[in-house]
Amino acid sequence: MRRTTLLLAFLLPLVLSGCATDATPASPPPYPLPDTPATEPLDSLTGKVLLQGRMNHKGVRVTIGEQPPVSTRSDGSYGPIRSVPLGEHAIRATMPGYLSAAGVATVDRSLQAYEMPAITLLAGDLNGDEAVDLFDLVLLSTLRGNLEASSLHADLNADGAVGLADLVLVGNNLGETGPMSYE
Numbered sequence: 001m002r003r004t005t006l007l008l009a010f011l012l013p014l015v016l017s018g019c020a021t022d023a024t025p026a027s028p029p030p031y032p033l034p035d036t037p038a039t040e041p042l043d044s045l046t047g048k049v050l051l052q053g054r055m056n057h058k059g060v061r062v063t064i065g066e067q068p069p070v071s072t073r074s075d076g077s078y079g080p081i082r083s084v085p086l087g088e089h090a091i092r093a094t095m096p097g098y099l100s101a102a103g104v105a106t107v108d109r110s111l112q113a114y115e116m117p118a119i120t121l122l123a124g125d126l127n128g129d130e131a132v133d134l135f136d137l138v139l140l141s142t143l144r145g146n147l148e149a150s151s152l153h154a155d156l157n158a159d160g161a162v163g164l165a166d167l168v169l170v171g172n173n174l175g176e177t178g179p180m181s182y183e
């Protein structure tokens with residue numbers, strides 16, 4: 001028993017030193033590590049929404065899944081929206097006076113960034129029922145020349161007046177319905 005213990009005491013340092021010379025501390029583990037944990041959220045989601053008949057596309061409200069809504073800048077861009085969880089998310093773009101747009105953003109772990117396709121909202125849904133029809137045309141006629149704050153959504157081309165140009169936009173879109181879908 002004592003002999004065995006002595007032998008071990010003698011051999012152990014040799015064995016350990018042998019191991020130490022074989023092992024390289026900086027060597028990678030012998031199995032591949034996943035690039036991203038499956039629950040890692042998307043870092044950046046961006047997109048663009050344009051407003052028919054306008055040069056300035058500011059103020060479109062964009063909601064993605066459960067994220068807080070964001071607003072478009074004057075060039076129509078929005079985002080980046082950070083920390084979007086993996087999975088499918090409903091996306092919706094709304095603007096008073098315009099048909100809305102709806103789609104789905106599918107975020108998977110292979111993505112570092114996601115860009116929604118650009119979409120142009122059609123003008124003329126003044127009463128917000130997702131249809132451009134005679135009711136909107138009549139409503140616009142009654143608001144013509146009126147620049148109360150409550151009627152500003154009828155100034156579709158945002159030129160500061162409710163007038164003929166806005167009437168033309170509604171007329172051209174008669175029969176269109178929303179929500180418009182992303183291709």
Ligand SMILES: [Ca+2]
Nearest residue numbers: 125127129131
């Ligand atoms: Ca309508």
Ligand SMILES: [Ca+2]
Nearest residue numbers: 155157159161
């Ligand atoms: Ca106008």
